[in-house]
Amino acid sequence: MIALPFVRPLFWATLAAIMFQPLYQWLFVRMGNGPNRAAIATLLIITVAVLIPAFFIGGIIIDQAVAVFLAFQDGKIDVAAWFMQVHDALPAGVQSTLDSSGFANLDSFIARAQDFARESTGVIAQSALAIGSSAFGFVLAFGVGLYATYFLLRDGRSLGEAVVAGLPIERGLADRLAEKFTSIVRATVKGSIVVGLVQGALGAITFSIAGVPSAALFGLLMAIFSLLPALGPALVWIPVAIYLLAIGEIWQGVIVIGSGVLIIGMADNVLRPILVGRDTGIPDWIILVTTLGGIGLLGLSGIVVGPLLAGLFLAGWAILQEQREAKTA
Structure with a gap:
């Protein structure tokens, strides 16, 4: 306390x-x-x-x-x-x-x-x-x-x-959980925070070039929405592009669309496998649910705490299942 x-x-x-x-x-x-x-x-x-x-x-x-x-x-x-x-x-x-x-x-x-x-x-x-x-x-x-x-x-x-x-458990089990803890922390920080910041920075630069007001604020929103798989950052840049095109700012809207598809969208596909690889072993939908739930309960810290708890639970479950199968074999 x-x-x-x-x-x-x-x-x-x-x-x-x-x-x-x-x-x-x-x-x-x-x-x-x-x-x-x-x-x-x-x-x-x-x-x-x-x-x-x-x-x-x-x-x-x-x-x-x-x-x-x-x-x-x-x-x-x-x-x-x-x-x-x-x-x-x-x-x-x-x-x-x-x-x-x-x-x-x-x-x-x-x-x-x-x-x-x-x-x-x-x-x-x-x-x-x-x-x-x-x-x-x-x-x-x-x-x-x-x-x-x-x-x-x-x-x-x-x-x-x-x-x-x-830890009051077998040393082999404790070592595996500790290794999983470290790998999940690094993968979550690199996969969620680093990739999100990169996409947010690219979005802010794009909006600034296109003359969109409050470009840095839009970049922050894009970094937050990058936690959502597939459409994440597009939920920010697509409405902005539609608005620019609708009011007649054609080249600005084309810049936003081109950057969103070719640069911002590809950044996740390129960076995430390089930075994260297969460190977590957690399905994407579980990462999404636990990340959003963690943010709801703990704020910014929940970005890491949510997937971390889910990963440790899945790791512990897999280890116990392996031990149970070894005993029955």
Whole structure:
């Protein structure tokens, strides 16, 4: 209970130590087997390559989210007007088809879409205000996370071996579960977070080139939707492309479509097999359900915790089944 306020920073420190342990080992050998120097060097690389860019991009996204939220409050953004603008710009045949199908009058749907957009940007804006109002707590948690990451990088292997040795199960079973734990963590971080960030960055660059306002915010949405298999990022760039084409910005819409199909869509197909491979052994639908459920229960940490629990359950089930079959053979 004493460490409960720092569960999240300790969790992310553990993930960072697992992900950057190979880098620490590489620096450890090249720095004359100096564990302290290797851990400090690894922490500096994490800070420069990951944390500083994350804070910079996060600041841009928060500014854009606050601006969009204020625009909704002031009535400057009208989703209904956008919908009618797209509808009126469509060819007459398409308009008549939509009208006959009942899509011409979607007041309730448009109102819900506008409420959803307002609430989504409001959550980001309110989160930013919450961080600002509790700046001391955020700085303290961040410092604890960095401090824990240092020691977990330096002593992580010995601590992991001690934990595995102390588990009240057979050592062989404990070793297999520990190996599965590490592989699932690395595969989930690389497969969900890294691929999502790449697709989000590509989307933000594409929207910026096409002149779409709040490009970084749209990039964040694309990174979030990338958790959904198959259509994920397309749920963001397809409506944007349709809107651009409908208002007459043809080349901008073509750029968004071309980038969405040829670059953003292919990024997942190319990167995921390279980064993840067959590390998890978890079906895609289970990863989807557990990831969304984890986010619903635990927030951002659920991206890793959900698939991790599912993977450990499946691994334990498979191991017990193997043992049962070995006894009956």
